[in-house]
Amino acid sequence: MTQVDSNSNLSITFWGVRGSIPTPVSANLGYGGNTACLAIDRGDAILILDAGSGIRTLGVELCARPALPEIHLLFTHFHWDHIQGLPFFAPLFHPEARIILYSFHPPEKLRSILAGQMVAPYFPIDFLQVSQHVEFRQIEHSTLPIAGLTVQSFDLHHPQRSQGYRISDGAHSIVIATDHEHGDPEADARLNTVARGADLLVYDAQYTPLEYEKRHGWGHSTWRDAVSVAFEAQIPQLVLFHHDPAHDDATLDAILAEAQTQFPLTCCAREGMTLRLETPASA
Ligand SMILES: [Zn+2]
Numbered sequence: 001m002t003q004v005d006s007n008s009n010l011s012i013t014f015w016g017v018r019g020s021i022p023t024p025v026s027a028n029l030g031y032g033g034n035t036a037c038l039a040i041d042r043g044d045a046i047l048i049l050d051a052g053s054g055i056r057t058l059g060v061e062l063c064a065r066p067a068l069p070e071i072h073l074l075f076t077h078f079h080w081d082h083i084q085g086l087p088f089f090a091p092l093f094h095p096e097a098r099i100i101l102y103s104f105h106p107p108e109k110l111r112s113i114l115a116g117q118m119v120a121p122y123f124p125i126d127f128l129q130v131s132q133h134v135e136f137r138q139i140e141h142s143t144l145p146i147a148g149l150t151v152q153s154f155d156l157h158h159p160q161r162s163q164g165y166r167i168s169d170g171a172h173s174i175v176i177a178t179d180h181e182h183g184d185p186e187a188d189a190r191l192n193t194v195a196r197g198a199d200l201l202v203y204d205a206q207y208t209p210l211e212y213e214k215r216h217g218w219g220h221s222t223w224r225d226a227v228s229v230a231f232e233a234q235i236p237q238l239v240l241f242h243h244d245p246a247h248d249d250a251t252l253d254a255i256l257a258e259a260q261t262q263f264p265l266t267c268c269a270r271e272g273m274t275l276r277l278e279t280p281a282s283a
């Protein structure tokens with residue numbers, strides 16, 4: 001699953017893998033306690049998915065580089081676990097940083113939503129002042145070239161809406177489908193169509209099938225749904241993501257073992273993990 005191919009040119013790193021709320025308790029640290037943040041590093045540019053608490057460490061790493069890359073940050077949606085790290089993202093306060101933020105909202109709406117969590121009495125620094133150098137763009141039901149990649153956005157099924165992304169470098173594709181509840185026929189069909197033939201699927205697997213019995217309508221799926229989507233869309237590698245705060249390392253190990261009996265090329269997202277997609281032999 002985690003084979004590293006030094007010739008590969010598309011990789012994804014998991015900076016935060018937890019859903020709902022950070023859970024930095026010792027029993028969870030094998031997989032990690034930070035909330036959602038993924039990154040596809042292109043060297044002179046980086047594409048980041050979501051700004052959960054995991055983005056803080058990423059920001060520190062970016063600021064330690066000799067030169068900051070151009071930063072493209074895409075939001076799936078605006079629940080706390082996907083935005084709460086932004087006030088602690090060091091490049092936001094770096095005078096030379098070039099930062100472009102994307103979501104399904106028009107630019108001014110996106111700006112005002114993010115400003116809402118950095119305003120008195122919640123935070124001492126005003127987002128509107130520190131974001132003068134930040135650009136805001138809309139990506140909704142559309143495909144845009146971003147950081148040398150092709151990024152396609154599509155709606156998922158989640159309370160107050162969430163957006164998935166298919167990201168391609170021309171040779172490989174990664175589909176991010178987090179904060180998605182399986183079972184809505186229209187949304188499932190859309191996901192199946194968009195995701196078809198991708199190389200890697202990162203999927204919301206917050207609940208066990210048993211837990212889900214009492215969580216209908218909460219906006220999340222199970223490892224079993226993740227396996228179904230991977231089979232249906234013919235995606236060879238699966239990453240279970242958005243781990244429940246109550247799932248410690250032993251629980252996630254058990255979930256993973258169960259999922260692998262049905263879909264061997266499955267892994268559980270782990271903080272610090274990088275997956276590189278193999279370059280085809282002919283390339
Ligand atoms: Zn979430």
Ligand SMILES: [Zn+2]
Pocket residue numbers: 077079158162179219
């Ligand atoms: Zn959510």
